[in-house]
Amino acid sequence: MEKVTCSCGHENPFGTKICGKCGRPLTEEAKSQKVLDMKYDGSAIRSKTYNKSIIDK
Incomplete structure (x- = not known):
């Protein structure tokens, strides 16, 4: 399977639209897609939740 190399040097799987690194x-x-159209995955979703710390309790 082909790999697509980004200008940063990271090798991405074929079909990837945005560099994973x-x-x-x-x-x-x-390149023409607006930032507002992007969906967040992984830690970006988790970072939207508020976790109480010891100080907040």
């Missing part, structure tokens, strides 16, 4: 767009479609 630096977030730069890899395709013309991704």
Whole structure:
């Protein structure tokens, strides 16, 4: 299977639109896409929740 290499040097799987390491767009479609259209995954979703710390209790 082909790999797409980003300008940062990271090898991404074929079909990837945005670099998995630096977030730069890899395709013309991704370059023209607005930031508002992006969905967050993984830790970005978890960072939206508020966790009480010892100080907040």
